[in-house]
Amino acid sequence: MADHKHGEMDITVQEETFNGFVTATIRVVVATILILLFLAIFNT
Template identity: 60%
Template structure:
């Protein structure tokens, strides 16, 4: 069995994917909040 050295794996792809996921999630939450606010304002 090969020895594993902690911190030796290249994780640049995983970091980019995670950054993209977080960016997408933040933008989606902002859009949802704007939609809820607009519904609250114009639902008179």
Template identity: 55%
Template sequence: MGEYKHGDMDITVQKKTFDGFVNTVKWSVVAIIAVLIFIAIVNG
């Protein structure tokens, strides 16, 4: 096996996946909060 060198691996795909995950979680939280606020206003 070859020598391991820290930082040699191409991680562009992993970075795109992680960025997409963070973006999905962010917008999901915004949507959930909006729905909860809407429910609170309607049931006021």
């Protein structure tokens, strides 16, 4: 079994995936809040 050395793994792909997930989550939350505000203001 290979010896594991902490901090040597290249994690750039994982970081990009996580950043994309966070960005998508923020956009969905903002869009949801805007839709709810629109529905609350223009409720007939």
